[in-house]
Amino acid sequence: MSGNGVRKTAILLMHCPDQSGIVAAVTDFITVNKGNIIYLDQHVDHVEGVFFMRIEWELCEFIVPDDKIEEYFHTLYAQKYKMYFRLYFNDYKPKMALFVSKMSHCLFDILARYTAGEWNVEIPLIISNHSDLESVAERFGIDYHIFPVTKDTKDEQEAKELNLLREREIDFIVLARYMQVISENFLKHYPNKVINIHHSFLPAFIGAKPYHAAYERGVKLIGATGHYVTTDLDAGPIIEQDIVRISHKDTIENLVHKGQDLEKIVLSRSIEKHIERKILTYKNKTVIFS
Amino acid sequence: MSGNGVRKTAILLMHCPDQSGIVAAVTDFITVNKGNIIYLDQHVDHVEGVFFMRIEWELCEFIVPDDKIEEYFHTLYAQKYKMYFRLYFNDYKPKMALFVSKMSHCLFDILARYTAGEWNVEIPLIISNHSDLESVAERFGIDYHIFPVTKDTKDEQEAKELNLLREREIDFIVLARYMQVISENFLKHYPNKVINIHHSFLPAFIGAKPYHAAYERGVKLIGATGHYVTTDLDAGPIIEQDIVRISHKDTIENLVHKGQDLEKIVLSRSIEKHIERKILTYKNKTVIFS
């Protein structure tokens, strides 16, 4: 929800071994150098002994030049505290590629938000293994590239996709009900940068046909899970989950229908958190700043 | 929520192969014989081809005597339509036994409702494998029987428990965080009459320590599931489920704490549906009438 007319800010996401004095040190660095802190949230995982922080400050009077902040911060703090950190600026619009197959509900939801200017993001292209949603892409004036995938052509097609993503300088990928498993090799190029929506309340009903499995088990709630894709199927870090109540009256068709509303909302919330730089991943879990 | 001063009713729960004319036949039987229908809900499972119905009617002017209704219904309809049915009267107070171990939250919630007269039920006794909650039972004036269970004594102790349950004419059993697996033999005596609360959103995190597993997985919601106990661990027919939102800030201790509120509410809702005769089980699923 960053927009026009807002002041330029820097956003720092970091984690490091927990120790006293970090908050004071980092906030002091910013304040002393005339940065105006507008957001600070931190979290300590006492089990792992890890400190996490997200801090955002206005740059208008900050005396360190934008292109030197990373270097200075690295030299003065990151080394000392053994920090892993990433620095972002709010005036950069990240580039998101969409992967789709045949179902349109998530795609429409994302493109509607995009058209309305809800998110600080660019969508340069859509990739699909099918032609079904080409007309949707056309309506919104977005390039649509078809890469049919079979067992034999998978490596080759993924290589082409990666080329295209590189050419268009894509920052992260959203699988909007894309019905193909992404290879380990592909994921190496986008670590914790591929967001998927799984149509169940993970870890229940991993794999294909979760609504059928939910129907068979007779559950009273169905869910959806937005997560980063890792090589372990449906087991990547969870970003967001939600559920909806069902009953014995619901057929599998009803579950699919009710689930679609969940899927699109949960996926869009996950994307938004990613765009807003509010997610830190650590081991196989996420810290989601508010 | 049946109470005093209400008129006597009969409640019929039934299922049979789906075919046309059942609703008309059954409602006609009741209406023609001067029963006043105050509740009717039905459900057709088109996949299995099974018809389910719950119907309740006032008996004040019903011309079939109470103790003949079952026989008449069996002869005139159940045989013809191959029905499985059960008949209840609202003036009978079912007898519920509670099984507990060391945690008090579900027990207190149940006894508070009992004391307030929320449910049409008797609680003649509490059984436990520990003495921890004896003082709670005493406060509410309910018999507390301790049957310590070890691997070697399990059969013997369950036999004693069954004797006691038979003596006290117990109709159904609630495991209010009872930390013992019930044997197959025991369950034969109470088929679909033992209600358990599992502290996860089943089928996620089956078995022991679900909050630890939820923490490890990094889920964003935790759940609780009320279900009938079958010989297949945590896999019996689900009665009720609910969830609560958590975040990366929650420790395992927090999950346990937040989960306890869920557990007690979900368990009490499950018990209430059972007492109100609103549950039909079929295969491994439930039909929950509203």
Place this chain on the structure above:
Amino acid sequence: MSGNGVRKTAILLMHCPDQSGIVAAVTDFITVNKGNIIYLDQHVDHVEGVFFMRIEWELCEFIVPDDKIEEYFHTLYAQKYKMYFRLYFNDYKPKMALFVSKMSHCLFDILARYTAGEWNVEIPLIISNHSDLESVAERFGIDYHIFPVTKDTKDEQEAKELNLLREREIDFIVLARYMQVISENFLKHYPNKVINIHHSFLPAFIGAKPYHAAYERGVKLIGATGHYVTTDLDAGPIIEQDIVRISHKDTIENLVHKGQDLEKIVLSRSIEKHIERKILTYKNKTVIFS
């Protein structure tokens, strides 16, 4: 969610003074005449003494001709039981007009479902008091008519709108964040046929700027309400409501943003219930069949 290839059915919605024998009579009428009942749900409002029912049956072997069912039912039952009833056929696609102003989120959500064929409905036209969303209508190939409304031109413009709606044989209207009050005269033409989405949990925050009011009051949840429009502002029969959790961290802008997801889902659920003929209104309330 009715679709192609399904068998033709009749749907009867009715209410009448409660009395015994109605279910038996109506189901008997259908069964005896070889209709196959596939849905029956009923409700008795014991306070008002009113009986409500929705019943749906397959017509393939029904011996009463489709165009005679209404007459027969009126003659044989409706008169006798003082019923108010409406009869629908599932092979008729109702015609829905959308009214919009400047915000696109509800419009996109509806058109995405329409394009995906989720609903048994036609959308012949969109009416607006502004030109902002014309390009959205164009993308989906739907006629867009602009009727700018001022205090002075309101009567005249509404007359033109009514003409257009009549010409296009519109059955019901959806106000998808249309920022104009509809006049009493207009509503006479579409009684309980104009669905609105109000961006609060009614009856809290009636009127304009509910998110501002929610922010001022410091509530911890915000809501949305789908309802039929009556002459009493925001006080018509409620169809559907839902909420989302907020916190002190949420600005008014955040509330608006979070609320939009609620609004579109709640509005679409309300529309779906209307299309599926699952709503009965009585006095100022709704009976929503499942």
Place this chain on the structure above:
Amino acid sequence: MSGNGVRKTAILLMHCPDQSGIVAAVTDFITVNKGNIIYLDQHVDHVEGVFFMRIEWELCEFIVPDDKIEEYFHTLYAQKYKMYFRLYFNDYKPKMALFVSKMSHCLFDILARYTAGEWNVEIPLIISNHSDLESVAERFGIDYHIFPVTKDTKDEQEAKELNLLREREIDFIVLARYMQVISENFLKHYPNKVINIHHSFLPAFIGAKPYHAAYERGVKLIGATGHYVTTDLDAGPIIEQDIVRISHKDTIENLVHKGQDLEKIVLSRSIEKHIERKILTYKNKTVIFS
């Protein structure tokens, strides 16, 4: 959820006009003096220009003596930044008085948690205008004082209650479905220290009989609200709210019944936040730290 065996901490809650450098200054004060920060959360209300913070640190090596922290902090920071602050220690058990009337569900829920040691709180006494719940208090071994209130005796009775509360050194009061309005004079002695549960989703259905009003309006959700009591009826700062779904099938009796589960959970969550020193009030709103 503070408990035994935990290390002694200080908790500082503060707000002041927003300005840069506060976080750095306060965290520096603690760190430099060898306090180990284990919790920090802050919030800026950009509309009001107010900065809020909750910070907690371990005292074992803190070089400022416990009984001097308040003075030092006042002198060194509070004056400079125009702060309003309060300091608490986790080894003090606050004293809570319960006010009840005739309904037991909230009382039981609180006493069950108390007995199980869920909260860091003492409950020295229960006050009521009726004798109905005396037996409940006895079961839990808590003093029960009856102060019947009529229009004429209200002032006098409140004076007696205040005396008793003072004698027993009560820190805060919980109205657990206490059906009397508290006077302005009484509230002066406990500003933002009287927690009430209102049985509706405020600001909908202010005042008496909210379930009746909800039934009349035909809402699809009912709610409960935990809030601090102010002189403006049901308009004090909201701490927590939640809702439960209802339908046309629910009678007023059902709403009351479903609402009771909500009330007790929402009230207990509100109390817990208060005990954990996680609430800051500002104007008529709350900041609830996580």
